[in-house]
Amino acid sequence: MIVRLDVAAGLPAVTSLVAATDFGAFHVEVRHAPASTPTGPEIDAALRAARAGALGPDQQHVLVDVAALRRLAVEAGASSPQWNAGLDAMLSYAAGRGWLSADGAAIQAHVEFATG
Template structure:
């Protein structure tokens, strides 16, 4: 799964959650936006924030944005497995409210 922050209409960044059926990885992809613009867009979307070179995504909000309306029967189980894998790596807050994710920047590509 990828959370993208890309340039949107009127030069205002927009947030999109894509590849929602691929629950084997999760990262935050920044298009031609600054970290500050990405942080602002994520906060405005209610999906999280950027701190330094790390993204922090709200677990419940991300699930709500990512879960397909007609999801495969095992989607919820695969979501839970992804979160548990992240927890095992230390990438989930103690209360489970936030997932720490890797940033990929198009500007650095």
């Protein structure tokens, strides 16, 4: 599952869910203009503006809001009882690895960059 954060045209960023049923490949893809790669604070601002999450305390990962994942799944037409069960299993796995916030509201993801 990929949370795509498109900042190529500036803010507000456009968020979407790609490969929504691939629960084993979770990450955030930041699409940006070829001329510059967004900085951590810019990624944080874009995630917050999109109500999708925030930059993590380590400044290397992002914390994606679980509610945003559910909202993006609905927008992508992927939400179903099976999808929710897959998400719950992914969140359980993440919790066991320490990748889920203490309150369970956010999941840690690494960031990959793409131009577009």
